[in-house]
Amino acid sequence: MTSQTLTYREALRASIEQALIEDDKVFLMGEDVGKYGGCYAVSKGLLDTYGAERIIDTPLCESGFVGVGIGAALGGMHPIVEIMTVNFSLLAMDQIINSAATMHHMSGGQLNVPIVIRMACGAGKQLAAQHSHSWENFYAHVPGLKVLSPATQNDARHMLGQALNDPDPVIIFEHVMLLNESGEVLDKPDADMEKALVRRQGQDISLITYGGCLHKALSAAEKLASLNINAEVIDLRCLRPLDTATILASVAKTHRAIIIDEGWMTGSIAGEISAIIMEQGFWFLDAPVKRLCTAEVPIPYPSHLEQAAIPQVETIITSAQAIMAGEQ
Amino acid sequence: MTSQTLTYREALRASIEQALIEDDKVFLMGEDVGKYGGCYAVSKGLLDTYGAERIIDTPLCESGFVGVGIGAALGGMHPIVEIMTVNFSLLAMDQIINSAATMHHMSGGQLNVPIVIRMACGAGKQLAAQHSHSWENFYAHVPGLKVLSPATQNDARHMLGQALNDPDPVIIFEHVMLLNESGEVLDKPDADMEKALVRRQGQDISLITYGGCLHKALSAAEKLASLNINAEVIDLRCLRPLDTATILASVAKTHRAIIIDEGWMTGSIAGEISAIIMEQGFWFLDAPVKRLCTAEVPIPYPSHLEQAAIPQVETIITSAQAIMAGEQ
Amino acid sequence: MNQKLHLDRHHLIRQLTQMLRIRRFEEKCAELYAQEKIRGFLHLYIGEEAIAVGVMAKLTPEDNIVATYREHGHALARGLSMNSVLAEMYGKTNGCSRGRGGSMHLFDKQHHFYGGNAIVAGGLPLAVGLAMANKQQHKQNVTACFFGEGAVAEGEFHEAMNLAALWKLPVLFICENNQYAMGTALALSESETNIAKKAQSYGMPAVQVDGMNVVDVESATVKAIEYINTNTSPYFLECQTYRFRGHSSFDGQLYRTKAEVKQWEEKGPVIRLIKWLQQNNHFDDAELQRIESDIDNEISQAIMFAEQGEWESISDLCKGVYTPANHTTSISTLQGEQ
Amino acid sequence: MNQKLHLDRHHLIRQLTQMLRIRRFEEKCAELYAQEKIRGFLHLYIGEEAIAVGVMAKLTPEDNIVATYREHGHALARGLSMNSVLAEMYGKTNGCSRGRGGSMHLFDKQHHFYGGNAIVAGGLPLAVGLAMANKQQHKQNVTACFFGEGAVAEGEFHEAMNLAALWKLPVLFICENNQYAMGTALALSESETNIAKKAQSYGMPAVQVDGMNVVDVESATVKAIEYINTNTSPYFLECQTYRFRGHSSFDGQLYRTKAEVKQWEEKGPVIRLIKWLQQNNHFDDAELQRIESDIDNEISQAIMFAEQGEWESISDLCKGVYTPANHTTSISTLQGEQ
């Protein structure tokens, strides 16, 4: 098992490149993925190597080119469609939800849509109220879709390949604050794409999270350890379907949980997980499950307000301490 | 206080008509609201009385005419924009979420968007996978929006007026299966639009629901009464902001709750309410809160499958019995 | 009548038969809807049959079709069995979409019939994508995309037209301009009511065709396909037509006059072709009778097939949301007998 | 130069001053960005100043403006104070949007400046709606809507154009065709690259204008507004221009050559007007110096104003999501000093 250190961005690029090499039905399509190199430079250089037939710059028309990707998938191709950020995906939501997610079912199982849609998400770059959101929950709500949230370099490296091997539409969320982070990349995925993973063992409290908040949960766990609180950290990885078993096994052990989610709280994935624990893990609980989510405000521009809006390591620590101290 | 019996459809029409009479800044705009009389005949006849300046038939372009409504609201009008059904609202989601919901905040409080967007929702008419969904949760997730779900004729009659008096964007969901149902209409609203209401008093278990499921919860409660289970029925009415106090007061009394929601379970409003009870009502609970939602499948065409997919009175009854019997 | 095609008597009668099959089938569907055998929405194609029949006659089995919720005629003209179409409208497992889709969602992979889309203009990007897949796989096939004139106002129309023209993809766009989108007349939905002209603004050849004349439609299709194949570029047909019935199951038709409807009915594609055959081809009533009675039989067969079909078991409610693990697109496991 | 306008020396120098204000301001913004005083994205208008300056000169205080994320120039040309614009880019409460919006979301209700929209083409339907509100309230005002040529491919462009033309609404569409959408050249995004021609396909008068010539832009605007007011119908200007800097803060500009940039810089609107004035109007260096130093002072003032601005208190994080109960749009309570 060889290992190397890559940035999250490099890992994503490597995963795209491998897919292009291994399967001639794969192509990458999106706004500025070619000549510009991708708005976040993920696909930089690929145009020169693979040419304009396989690295396709689209006009600005999210609904159009996502629909074209779905049609191409119906026609036997395996498109990787990049929507610059989840914020613009609202323009393509009809195609994703009313077409991609329903085709297999509406056709009585005849058709399938092997498309992978990648989009950047998340706050932290001071891009304000139209460029900073986390709407994984919109897609995680929809039967017919699968939703991935790679939080590590190794998942960034391997989840695309796993998604392309899936015959159904898969959406991959790439958090913008992870792109420059380096980490270990192995030549194998950590697990099946639909499996949640325990990223840190612990028995006192479960910190359940995904995507851009994983590293926050892990560093909170480190600090908590020095306070003699041994937190277990769960990386959901796949937001639809949810790996309920892994969540419940952890809560059965720790009897306490905090869910950390960069989405707005109301109607968040965090709420779904809390409800699942309520339904299937209620009798394990020594304390109510807590949610740490983004404040209910469109992300403001100034850094101090943006950071105040999204989950922080400090709040995770103090929340865990409060729960352990039995304060509610 | 005078009272009359109207269908839900008649109540909606009366509310639109009153708004047109009382405020010359109000107009109704949408696909086939005029000459056709509305796809569900809600606005039938209004064109003749109020003319084409105030009852505006639009071309098929959901994003365009919703955006125009938002712009008109910025310009001082009070538009009522009808999107035929929530299924097509995905095409307008960018305008609703990225423009209407953010303008007030992004402008530092200078601008506001007094628009009301009405849309039909819900299953039951065998319209299959592109015409039958309940996506109230998509909009209830978004800060800057308010979301109403009139479940009674009186709310259908008065909530539009309350929404128009609100300076911010309000979305009203009208469940298609309610349109032909008759009920009592008073000359006053039952309450503030943001308030949840106890539609039936009880002390054994809380049935928390909204929209198309309210009458199911009420008839389940009737049957449960004959089984000596006294259920309290909460009609949420407003899905954003949620009236948490009313929910918690009920659970504090009954110690048990079932949430009935026509949305798919994963990421549903039911999940949010369960999470809220977990956080703020955990110590009241004698049993885990249960959710009865729509099965995770695009609504199938055949009646038996469609009905099997959505919440039913029978399941509410058996679930309540199981909880009272202490079976989990 | 247009003479550009060498149309033998046999072919014209075949085309008449196709149109009559659709006409009689849908007339029966209206009855079955009244009997509540068919539920949901029911969008009849009556009056517009010449378009689907004219275009399909020139498509190869490998060509793709994308249609709308008003697609019974397209499905039949394409060769889906009347059995499987009617069974679908009954919601039975022997329907072409296993009963999951109903009237608005007819699908048949073997016939490259990609539905059955109930989102106005939603099918256009899909058609462009299917054409892209063919081009990338070096398959010389056309993707025929049918849609109503109401779809022209949607942003997805604009985006799909531009992408097809920009990327030179083999799409045949067929706009079925029946003058109304539900109750909205074209003049109330487009600042430019010449749809072909709008299509030309994307740098795409586009023509207006008499959609009530099956021969005109067929000859226009011949030219279109020739162009598409030699230029691997899209082509646009605006077919002028009219819907004789209401928009769907319930429609007061307050938006148009009976006189207007009558006027168009007189130009109807079926009656017109019958008259023409009678005048020019020794087409006698006996022959018409034979055709009609064959169709009657086919319809009775279809009803029996649909009646005898099974309801999906409720325990399988959530089946078919995701592709089964084995990956082979599971027609065998999920799709009904044809 | 275009002579259709009676342009006195005074006016031309005013226009030059406006363009220079924008140019120098944005050059400073680039520095402040490097110093991390300004964060997020920074889309500079450098090279395109003639368009905003030319158009704004002909708008009344009651006319509406809708712009994009590349709107510093539009805000300044419209009359927003440099203080409030820079403070906004600092994220301070004395900014024109109270610091909540930043560079991409400049708003000012008194100036009818409706932002500051960071969704490509998202502003077009809003502009059409603002025009509709004016028409319904019988106000004779124009709504000027600025957008880039990249927006033309979006469905919202198509929908907005059709609605404006169909409903005859007083919108002035100004397409700032700077040849690229991020790294995508127009020829890679449109099958028809003549944008004015595309606009005409909606039955709307549209002309191509030299967007590097402030006088041409101004005279085209005069004609446009005349037409809009006499016909209460929309009008479309395609202004040919070029962005001298990268798309935003970070841009390797791999998609274009230095030579191409240089070529356009030589046609730059500022240098061109200066030359012309020097040749025709006894415009001496001393005068130019005075203008430059006035601008320097204005910029230094703005920096001081922004530096001295306050940060919103974190306890007010969720303020301004909904309109306060009192209903008066709460400029007093929420918006900063100008």
Ligand SMILES: Cc1ncc(C[n+]2csc(CCOP(=O)(O)OP(=O)(O)O)c2C)c(N)n1
């Ligand atoms: C995006 C969307 N908006 C609205 C509807 C509701 N609807 C169904 S059919 C129809 C009219 C479409 O007219 P046209 O495109 O001319 O096709 P026709 O029905 O005339 O064949 C409308 C508005 C829909 N299905 N999808």
Ligand SMILES: Cc1ncc(C[n+]2csc(CCOP(=O)(O)OP(=O)(O)O)c2C)c(N)n1
């Ligand atoms: C709907 C949407 N898609 C993509 C983006 C990302 N984006 C921001 S600016 C831009 C290029 C726009 O080009 P153009 O319209 O020509 O304006 P310019 O930047 O050249 O002034 C893109 C793709 C966006 N903001 N919104």
Ligand SMILES: [Mg+2]
């Ligand atoms: Mg039509």
Ligand SMILES: [Mg+2]
């Ligand atoms: Mg541009």
